[in-house]
Amino acid sequence: MSNVPADLRYTREHEWAKQEAGRVRVGITAFAQEQLGDVVFVELPKTGARVRAHQTFGVVESVKAVSDLFAPMSGEVVETNAELGQKPETVNQDPYGKGWMIVVTPADPKEWDQLLTAAQYEEFIAQAGR
Amino acid sequence: MDTSLKRTPLFTAHVEAGARMVPFGGWEMPVQYTGIVEEHRTVRAAAGCFDVSHMGEFEVEGPGALAALQRLTTNDVAALEIGQVQYSVLCHPHGGIVDDLTVYRLAAERFMITVNASNIAKDWAHVTTNGDAGARWRNVSDDTGLIAVQGPRAEALVGRLADLDVTRLGYYRFAAGKVAGAGALISRTGYTGEDGFELYVAAPDTLRLWKALLEAGRAEHVAPIGLGARDTLRLEMRYALYGNDIDDTTNPLEAGLGWVVKPAKGDFIGREAIERVRAAGPARRLVGLEMTERAVPRHGYPVLKDGTATGVVTSGSYGPSVDRYIAMAYVATPHAALGTELAVEIRGQARAARVVKTPFHPSRVKKG
Numbered sequence: 169m170s171n172v173p174a175d176l177r178y179t180r181e182h183e184w185a186k187q188e189a190g191r192v193r194v195g196i197t198a199f200a201q202e203q204l205g206d207v208v209f210v211e212l213p214k215t216g217a218r219v220r221a222h223q224t225f226g227v228v229e230s231v232k233a234v235s236d237l238f239a240p241m242s243g244e245v246v247e248t249n250a251e252l253g254q255k256p257e258t259v260n261q262d263p264y265g266k267g268w269m270i271v272v273t274p275a276d277p278k279e280w281d282q283l284l285t286a287a288q289y290e291e292f293i294a295q296a297g298r
Numbered sequence: 299m300d301t302s303l304k305r306t307p308l309f310t311a312h313v314e315a316g317a318r319m320v321p322f323g324g325w326e327m328p329v330q331y332t333g334i335v336e337e338h339r340t341v342r343a344a345a346g347c348f349d350v351s352h353m354g355e356f357e358v359e360g361p362g363a364l365a366a367l368q369r370l371t372t373n374d375v376a377a378l379e380i381g382q383v384q385y386s387v388l389c390h391p392h393g394g395i396v397d398d399l400t401v402y403r404l405a406a407e408r409f410m411i412t413v414n415a416s417n418i419a420k421d422w423a424h425v426t427t428n429g430d431a432g433a434r435w436r437n438v439s440d441d442t443g444l445i446a447v448q449g450p451r452a453e454a455l456v457g458r459l460a461d462l463d464v465t466r467l468g469y470y471r472f473a474a475g476k477v478a479g480a481g482a483l484i485s486r487t488g489y490t491g492e493d494g495f496e497l498y499v500a501a502p503d504t505l506r507l508w509k510a511l512l513e514a515g516r517a518e519h520v521a522p523i524g525l526g527a528r529d530t531l532r533l534e535m536r537y538a539l540y541g542n543d544i545d546d547t548t549n550p551l552e553a554g555l556g557w558v559v560k561p562a563k564g565d566f567i568g569r570e571a572i573e574r575v576r577a578a579g580p581a582r583r584l585v586g587l588e589m590t591e592r593a594v595p596r597h598g599y600p601v602l603k604d605g606t607a608t609g610v611v612t613s614g615s616y617g618p619s620v621d622r623y624i625a626m627a628y629v630a631t632p633h634a635a636l637g638t639e640l641a642v643e644i645r646g647q648a649r650a651a652r653v654v655k656t657p658f659h660p661s662r663v664k665k666g
Contacts, residue, residue: 206335208616
C-alpha cells in the first residue's frame with residue numbers, strides 16, 4: 169500500500185496539500201507517481217499565476233502518458249519547484265518532499281475542509297485499485 | 299481483465315514477476331517490470347530479455363517460394379544466402395506499407411518471415427492472396443515463441459547456454475542450435491541498437507528458455523524488459539514502429555527505407571508507385587527531431603515551421619540514453635534538412651525543435 173501521510177489533505181486526482189503558515193504546498197501522491205511510472209517532464213505555472221480548485225494548473229508526463237495536475241485550492245502561486253525542470257524524476261523519488269510542485273496563497277481557506285483526509289484518500293485509492 | 303486479448307506462453311511468468319500488463323496490438327503484454335527508464339538502461343549497460351512471442355511467423359516453401367517473396371517484398375530476396383536475414387517491407391500496389399518484416403532463408407526453397415503482431419491477420423491475407431503458385435504458406439505464429447536477448451552482455455549469456463559458437467554469428471545471420479536444451483533458431487538481430495539475439499523456439503519451450511536466460515544472467519544484472527523500454531530503445535535508434543512511423547499510407551522512400559527497395563531485382567507489388575515517388579522525390583521525409591526547448595513531443599503532435607504546419611510527429615519520448623526529448627516526424631521535404639529549426643505544437647504552444655542526425659544514440663550492433 170502507498171504511503172499516505174496523515175497530516176496532508178488530498179484530491180481525487182491524487183494531489184496532496186500541506187498547510188504551511190497560511191500557505192499551501194502542493195504535489196502529487198506516492199500512489200500517483202507509482203501509477204505514472206518514470207516522470208520525465210513537469211510543466212508548472214509561473215509565480216503570480218492564479219489557480220482554481222479542481223482546475224488544471226500544470227502537466228506531469230511519464231514516458232508513456234500525459235496527465236493534468238489539478239489544484240486542491242484556489243489562490244495565487246507564490247512559489248514553484250524549478251528543480252523539477254532539470255530533475256523531473258524527483259517526483260518519483262520523493263513525492264511528498266523534494267518533489268513538491270507549487271505553493272499557493274489560498275483565496276478561500278474554507279476549501280481546505282473540502283479536501284479528502286488521509287483516511288478518506290486511503291479508502292479512495294483502495295477502491296481505485298480494485 | 300479483457301479476455302479477448304491473446305497471451306504469450308510467458309504471460310504467467312510476467313504477472314508473477316510483477317509486470318504491469320497492458321493491451322498491445324491485440325495482446326496482453328508487459329509494458330514494464332520495475333520501470334521503463336531503469337529497464338532501458340539495463341539493456342544499454344548489461345542485457346535484457348524481451349518476450350516478443352506475440353510477433354507473427356509465416357513459413358513459405360516450394361519451388362515458387364523465392365518468386366513469391368520477390369513479388370511480395372521490396373528487398374532482393376535472391377541476394378539472401380541460406381543462414382542470412384533481411385529487413386524488408388510488404389507494400390500495397392499504391393506504394394503504402396502493409397508491414398515491415400524480416401526474411402529468413404532457411405533453405406534454397408524455404409523461408410520464414412517475421413511480421414508485426416498487430417498485422418498477422420492482414421499480412422496473412424496479403425501474402426496468401428498475392429503469393430505465387432508453387433509456394434506453400436504456413437502460419438506458425440501460435441506455435442512459435444520468441445525471446446530477444448539484447449545488450450553488451452547478450453553474447454556471453456547466450457554463448458554460455460548455446461551448443462554452438464555464437465561469436466561466429468554475424469549481424470543479420472542465424473543458425474539452428476540448442477539454447478538451454480531447447481531447439482532454437484538463433485538470430486543475430488534485434489530492435490534496440492545493441493548487440494544481441496532473437497531466439498525462436500517452439501511455443502512449449504518458451505517458458506523454460508526464459509527462466510534459463512534470466513537465471514544464468516542474474517549475476518550480470520540481466521533483467522526482463524517490457525514493451526515501454528523496447529519503444530524508447532528503438533526510438534533512440536530511429537527504428538520505425540509500424541502503426542506509428544509507417545503504415546498503409548506511408549511509402550518506403552519518405553520513411554527513409556529506400557535502402558530496402560531494390561527495383562533492379564524485377565517487378566514487385568508497389569514498384570511502379572514507388573518508382574514514381576522516386577522520380578518526383580518524396581514530398582515529405584521522416585526525420586529525427588530533438589527538442590531545443592524542454593517539452594515532450596508525442597505521436598500526432600503537429601510540426602511547425604515559422605508558425606505554419608509542415609508535418610506531424612510519429613513517435614516521441616524522453617530518450618533515457620541521450621537524456622533529451624526526441625522524436626521522429628514527417629516533415630515537408632524543404633524543411634527536412636539537418637539543422638532546420640522547427641517547432642512542435644504541444645498543448646497549443648510552439649516548442650522549439652531541430653532536425654538532427656540519426657540514430658540519436660550510437661548503434662552498437664555487431665559489425666560484419
